[in-house]
Amino acid sequence: MRKSLLGAVAVAALMLPGAALAQSGTIKIGILVALEGAFATGGQDGVRNVELALKQVNNTIAGKKIETVVAPTDTKPDTTVRMARKLVEQDKVDLIIGPLSGSEGIAMRDFAKTIPDKVVINGISGALETTWVDPAPNFYRFNLDGSQWGYGLGSYVVKKKGWKRVATIAADYSFGYTNFMGFAVDFCKSGGDIVQRFWQPLGQSDFGGIIAQLPDNVDAIYLGLGGTDAINFLNQYQQAGEKTRLIGGTIMADQTVLTAKGRAKDALKGTPTSGPFSADNKDPAWTSYVKLYQESFPANQRLPSPSLFGLGYYTATLAAIKGLEAAGGDLSNGQAKFKEALNKLQLDSPVGKITLNENRQATGTVFVNEVVDGPDGNMTSKMVDKTENVNQTLGMTTAQFRALGLPSRDAVDCAKLRAGG
Amino acid sequence: MWTERIPAPWWVFGLILLLLPIVASDFWLFQIMGWTFILGMIGLSLMFLAGYGGMVSLLQMSIAGMAGYMVAILGPSGAANVSLGLSWWIVLPAAFLIAALFATISGALAVRTDGIYTIMITLAIAAAFFYFTRQNYSVFNGYSGFNLVLPPQVFGVNWRDPLPFYYLTLACAALCYGAVVYLARAPFGLALQGVRDNPRRMAALGFNVTAHRVAAYALASVFASTGGILLVWQNAQIAPGTIGISSAIDVLVVAVVGGMRRPLGPFIGAFIYVLLQVFSTDILGFFGFSADRFKLIIGIGFLAIVLFSPDGVLGLWDRWRAGVAARKAATTGGGP
Numbered sequence: 001m002r003k004s005l006l007g008a009v010a011v012a013a014l015m016l017p018g019a020a021l022a023q024s025g026t027i028k029i030g031i032l033v034a035l036e037g038a039f040a041t042g043g044q045d046g047v048r049n050v051e052l053a054l055k056q057v058n059n060t061i062a063g064k065k066i067e068t069v070v071a072p073t074d075t076k077p078d079t080t081v082r083m084a085r086k087l088v089e090q091d092k093v094d095l096i097i098g099p100l101s102g103s104e105g106i107a108m109r110d111f112a113k114t115i116p117d118k119v120v121i122n123g124i125s126g127a128l129e130t131t132w133v134d135p136a137p138n139f140y141r142f143n144l145d146g147s148q149w150g151y152g153l154g155s156y157v158v159k160k161k162g163w164k165r166v167a168t169i170a171a172d173y174s175f176g177y178t179n180f181m182g183f184a185v186d187f188c189k190s191g192g193d194i195v196q197r198f199w200q201p202l203g204q205s206d207f208g209g210i211i212a213q214l215p216d217n218v219d220a221i222y223l224g225l226g227g228t229d230a231i232n233f234l235n236q237y238q239q240a241g242e243k244t245r246l247i248g249g250t251i252m253a254d255q256t257v258l259t260a261k262g263r264a265k266d267a268l269k270g271t272p273t274s275g276p277f278s279a280d281n282k283d284p285a286w287t288s289y290v291k292l293y294q295e296s297f298p299a300n301q302r303l304p305s306p307s308l309f310g311l312g313y314y315t316a317t318l319a320a321i322k323g324l325e326a327a328g329g330d331l332s333n334g335q336a337k338f339k340e341a342l343n344k345l346q347l348d349s350p351v352g353k354i355t356l357n358e359n360r361q362a363t364g365t366v367f368v369n370e371v372v373d374g375p376d377g378n379m380t381s382k383m384v385d386k387t388e389n390v391n392q393t394l395g396m397t398t399a400q401f402r403a404l405g406l407p408s409r410d411a412v413d414c415a416k417l418r419a420g421g
Numbered sequence: 422m423w424t425e426r427i428p429a430p431w432w433v434f435g436l437i438l439l440l441l442p443i444v445a446s447d448f449w450l451f452q453i454m455g456w457t458f459i460l461g462m463i464g465l466s467l468m469f470l471a472g473y474g475g476m477v478s479l480l481q482m483s484i485a486g487m488a489g490y491m492v493a494i495l496g497p498s499g500a501a502n503v504s505l506g507l508s509w510w511i512v513l514p515a516a517f518l519i520a521a522l523f524a525t526i527s528g529a530l531a532v533r534t535d536g537i538y539t540i541m542i543t544l545a546i547a548a549a550f551f552y553f554t555r556q557n558y559s560v561f562n563g564y565s566g567f568n569l570v571l572p573p574q575v576f577g578v579n580w581r582d583p584l585p586f587y588y589l590t591l592a593c594a595a596l597c598y599g600a601v602v603y604l605a606r607a608p609f610g611l612a613l614q615g616v617r618d619n620p621r622r623m624a625a626l627g628f629n630v631t632a633h634r635v636a637a638y639a640l641a642s643v644f645a646s647t648g649g650i651l652l653v654w655q656n657a658q659i660a661p662g663t664i665g666i667s668s669a670i671d672v673l674v675v676a677v678v679g680g681m682r683r684p685l686g687p688f689i690g691a692f693i694y695v696l697l698q699v700f701s702t703d704i705l706g707f708f709g710f711s712a713d714r715f716k717l718i719i720g721i722g723f724l725a726i727v728l729f730s731p732d733g734v735l736g737l738w739d740r741w742r743a744g745v746a747a748r749k750a751a752t753t754g755g756g757p
Contacts, residue, residue, distance in 0.1 A: 077656070086699055089452070103564070106565070172563075
């Protein structure tokens with residue numbers, strides 16, 4: 001008796017997916033997000049922002065109720081694909097919003113090809129390859145990629161600051177290369193010269209060797225580091241008595257570094273950086289979004305202002321809502337109407353207008369910010385410039401951009417670009 | 422007949438596993454059961470070393486990863502500038518051989534130590550291998566690793582489809598399980614258990630203690646490599662994160678939770694581990710908690726098992742059976 005009961009329970013458990021099938025009146029959205037490891041705080045902000053965007057439409061689109069399922073990852077691509085498969089096969093979601101980090105994005109591009117009837121809208125992952133090399137027809141990215149985030153900074157430092165010779169120190173992994181590439185393309189084309197490149201392994205805390213090797217006759221040093229690596233570098237840089245001006249990559253001067261304890265961050269004063277948003281942007285689309293974010297959650301359950309990750313997930317959800325509305329909530333026939341609507345979408349996001357190219361990659365605005373003293377003794381960043389309509393090929397033709405090669409340690413031949421090649 | 426020696430419940434169990442695809446969905450076949458068998462095989466290699474050889478090695482995930490990496494490096498993958506794209510019948514033997522070599526060399530280093538020092542030295546090798554793969558771009562393709570590593574289309578079957586993959590992992594797991602059961606009773610296995618219990622006496626009897634231990638590492642590498650290769654095929658990719666320290670510890674958790682004393686233990690541990698990993702957010706959601714605390718459920722689950730039964734789930738089962746037997750003995754007034 002006992003055994004047969006157990007058997008019945010086991011069979012019922014195996015049949016569960018059938019029972020969990022979504023009713024026709026609802027649309028299920030899977031949120032694929034890192035909630036463990038270095039990006040956990042950013043991931044939580046991502047979930048918060050998906051909820052925020054859905055709350056604006058009362059969790060209803062085209063008369064259909066929206067349900068969400070969160071699938072947590074640890075930024076390992078293995079886990080990401082596993083959780084995505086669970087979302088599709090077990091939870092029967094209609095579309096996935098995510099993932100958060102670069103290598104996850106590439107894994108999801110490959111996974112998306114195995115689920116052609118569903119739509120995947122990128123959360124905030126920024127690897128160039130995701131939508132550049134062999135892109136999946138059902139993978140959409142409404143945020144700019146890592147190389148786009150670096151664009152605009154190079155011409156700014158050459159033209160406005162007059163810094164033409166730089167040495168670079170960047171993190172020795174894909175995001176480091178990609179973000180550096182955007183800066184380098186723009187910088188070299190504007191007439192700048194990169195005299196020396198250093199690559200620092202992720203999470204290695206000793207920068208003594210590199211600091212000793214830094215050349216003296218440069219106008220500035222480009223830093224493509226982030227988080228604790230950035231803080232460690234700045235500490236050792238100051239202790240070594242170095243005073244050369246700095247240029248920051250996108251994650252160099254984010255809130256984690258600027259609000260860190262100690263004097264390390266003082267070295268960043270006056271450092272220009274670039275990225276997909278500017279905290280003090282005066283554009284009403286941005287200010288109203290920040291206000292909405294701050295009013296929707298109590299202060300202890302949110303960050304002071306939306307993070308990069310939160311913004312990405314918010315924009316992705318916004319795109320999903322607009323696309324579903326345009327399709328009238330019709331997800332039949334392999335979601336054909338929804339896909340078509342997304343392809344044509346001109347999204348009014350908090351950071352300006354976003355359109356997609358033929359690889360379903362966003363074209364949008366990149367902001368240049370400068371680190372200044374904040375009102376509360378902390379550092380903050382001030383918007384100084386912006387470049388609109390930055391596309392995936394950074395203003396070049398597809399063939400020219402392809403000729404640069406994929407992001408790597410030696411990608412971007414500076415002399416050749418300077419000469420107009 | 423050897424078939425007569427296998428008790429009836431095993432036949433039923435085997436039949437259930439063989440017929441599972443009739444009721445189970447693709448997700449259960451590919452994701453839950455496939456992953457269970459894979460993790461079980463890697464756990465089994467640890468169980469073999471720890472249970473029969475008394476050597477707790479945190480290296481098994483690295484050995485599995487080495488085999489997986491070799492499949493990606495020697496065979497075709499998405500990273501075409503690094504992968505050599507050789508045929509599978511060269512790639513697979515080479516992957517097993519290189520992983521076995523890695524295991525033998527590491528084992529030769531580790532067997533000079535005992536107890537906690539074995540754990541330390543194997544952890545050190547695992548960590549070194551992890552950081553090496555993350556920073557070496559010419560062979561291991563660094564941080565991004567390899568994607569689009571797909572199993573070969575042998576016999577015209579796509580082995581990554583849920584049904585073929587289920588039977589493939591099931592067959593491999595059954596073979597590994599059978600091999601360990603056989604080895605445990607073979608002269609080598611008995612000598613190994615002797616070495617575990619009293620190395621000095623075994624040495625006095627003329628057994629080469631060190632050689633037995635190193636050979637155990639080499640043998641265990643076969644089970645780990647099988648799991649590692651299947652893992653790469655299941656995920657279609659491998660990156661340093663796959664073989665990180667946390668993964669190495671996960672293998673230990675799998676073996677401990679299931680029970681280290683019998684080869685079935687790691688498979689049971691793997692099944693529990695996979696269920697918790699996949700469904701912990703649903704459990705939290707069911708009770709109305711926010712999903713970002715999903716590690717809590719996993720932690721509590723493992724803690725509970727280890728607290729109530731230091732020798733894993735199999736230990737619980739043994740004690741329950743002993744209890745039943747004792748009660749029966751009490752009612753029948755004891756027996757011979």
